[in-house]
Amino acid sequence: MSTILKTLSAAALAVLTLTSAAKAEVSEHFIIHEVTQTPQEAATLIRDFIAMNDDWSLNGDFEMMGGAAVGMKICFNAMRGFVGAAGLHNLALMPCGNIAFYEEGGQSYLSMLDVGYITLLSPHPSLEEGVALARPAYVEMFTEVLGVK
Template sequence: MNAILKTLSVAALAALTSAPATHAEVSEYFIIHPLEQAPQEAATLLRDFIAMSDEWSLNGEFDMAGGAFVGMKICFNEMRGYVVQAGLHNLAMMPCGNIAFYEEDDQAYLSMLELGYLTTLSPHPALEEGVALARPAYVAMLSEVFGVE
């Protein structure tokens, strides 16, 4: 059974990496930047930045498609209190930065969910305040780590 699953996984990865990329419409809730670094290298840069900062936390990192892509969940720590004020049910959204590093057509990209998705799903004044506080911090972090605006 394991051999069959491994074979299917390898076949799926091959199909993903060799199939022509489809360029879907991108919602306003996605921030996308081309990068000079490969996905794994970009993840390392972000991980190192977070390790050197008391303002940020790395809550999760996930290799996807056999390590071809990387997903990360990072938090701007000052935002946590606003999430709690807005109601503990908001913890289900794990309200942090959801970031993916991937390659498409030989170009590396960073894709991040824009924090406005949080208040769209759960409108609350405290959450809106937290998002307003965190937005500029994420912009500054992306600029410092990756040189993107």
């Protein structure tokens, strides 16, 4: 498993290096914000917030690109019931918060896959209701914890 992660990290670094000169178009499914913290500092703030808040869960936390970036998988816990109500096969869509912190050109960024991706993969009224609940919760957390507007 460690070899796979190292290979993926090396591949990600190669892709980042190749794409930094020619920026790719960002899909509307990504939410990207500049942050004032380093990637590691931002991740620590999110970890600390989740550790002290029962509304959230940290499902995964890992360094990427030799520690230059941090990936996190977090969940707004209220979302779980909506996902389960749409059919247990939808549990594979969890966690709904897929986040990366990285630095580019001396500026740190937060990149998050918009939680609405789950309704693209599995259209269901329950999932749409959960997304409507989760989106503002993520916005509030990022504003409170990272100062993102």
